[in-house]
Amino acid sequence: VVLQDPKGILGHTLGRPVEIAVNLAKIGPYIVFGLSSTQVHPQLAALDYVIDGIENVSEELRLDKAIDLVDDFGWNRGFLINVGDVKGRIVDSALLERMKRSEPKLVVEFGTFLGYGTLRLARVLKNSKAELMTVDPDVLAHSVSSSLYEKAGVRDRIVMKKDFSSNVLRELHREGRQIDFLFIDHVKKLYLSDLKLALELKLLAKDCVVVGDNILWPGAPDYKEFMLQGPGAKLFETQVHQTHVEYWPEFPDIVTVSRFLG
Numbered sequence: 209v210v211l212q213d214p215k216g217i218l219g220h221t222l223g224r225p226v227e228i229a230v231n232l233a234k235i236g237p238y239i240v241f242g243l244s245s246t247q248v249h250p251q252l253a254a255l256d257y258v259i260d261g262i263e264n265v266s267e268e269l270r271l272d273k274a275i276d277l278v279d280d281f282g283w284n285r286g287f288l289i290n291v292g293d294v295k296g297r298i299v300d301s302a303l304l305e306r307m308k309r310s311e312p313k314l315v316v317e318f319g320t321f322l323g324y325g326t327l328r329l330a331r332v333l334k335n336s337k338a339e340l341m342t343v344d345p346d347v348l349a350h351s352v353s354s355s356l357y358e359k360a361g362v363r364d365r366i367v368m369k370k371d372f373s374s375n376v377l378r379e380l381h382r383e384g385r386q387i388d389f390l391f392i393d394h395v396k397k398l399y400l401s402d403l404k405l406a407l408e409l410k411l412l413a414k415d416c417v418v419v420g421d422n423i424l425w426p427g428a429p430d431y432k433e434f435m436l437q438g439p440g441a442k443l444f445e446t447q448v449h450q451t452h453v454e455y456w457p458e459f460p461d462i463v464t465v466s467r468f469l470g
């Protein structure tokens with residue numbers, strides 16, 4: 209507790225030196241071992257790879273190139289937890305199918321991380337007027353994704369919320385808005401509670417499509433049970449896609465695509 213809030217516990221005179229020592233300890237590995245930020249954070253390493261690889265790419269090809277570079281990094285250079293190209297195609301198709309039925313107004317992603325999933329959604333929504341919103345409380349996700357969107361040339365098309373999913377659901381409710389497509393890809397334990405909150409607040413528009421990633425691994429068993437056997441089975445029509453973990457074909461995973469019957 210003292211290390212988290214030294215001035216609050218010890219007062220300014222004693223607490224301030226402790227605060228400085230704690231911060232020095234945090235940046236110590238960088239100084240002492242000469243580590244760069246990209247060696248510590250895979251998100252920054254992937255962003256670095258995109259920035260270098262996209263330099264001479266023309267404006268109209270930048271979005272595709274940014275997506276390809278992240279996938280190349282994920283497959284060949286390190287492990288990333290973005291949805292990846294294989295499961296990403298399932299998300300793309302779900303959104304395309306939804307767009308064939310009617311023009312969505314609001315598309316939301318829970319869990320931004322690098323911003324890769326958002327780029328895929330932005331690519332599918334290229335000729336759409338839908339608002340694309342992505343939500344992540346983590347400052348590293350916020351800053352890395354902002355740079356990635358800028359490099360890919362889509363920064364002005366994306367509404368970024370540096371906040372928790374449940375707060376954003378309540379905000380949308382206060383604004384009287386509804387969601388037409390929801391990509392749930394944040395903390396697995398929150399999938400079901402956030403879905404229930406969205407239902408309780410009547411935030412899902414009729415025909416809203418809800419895509420759940422990582423249903424098998426790391427796994428959201430309660431969400432799966434709710435959608436397939438529980439009350440969700442009457443509220444949604446769900447397709448179960450057997451696939452594999454991002455950039456790791458040896459490990460099976462499931463993506464669910466659920467259409468809200470309203």
Ligand SMILES: C[S@@+](CC[C@H](N)C(=O)[O-])C[C@H]1O[C@@H](n2cnc3c(N)ncnc32)[C@H](O)[C@@H]1O
Nearest residue numbers: 290291319321324325343344346372373393394
């Ligand atoms: C698996 S990653 C998201 C990957 C991203 N959807 C993609 O495919 O590129 C999960 C992210 O969820 C974020 N997260 C954690 N708690 C959250 C919350 N309550 N609301 C929204 N995002 C959250 C984490 O910070 C992390 O960046």
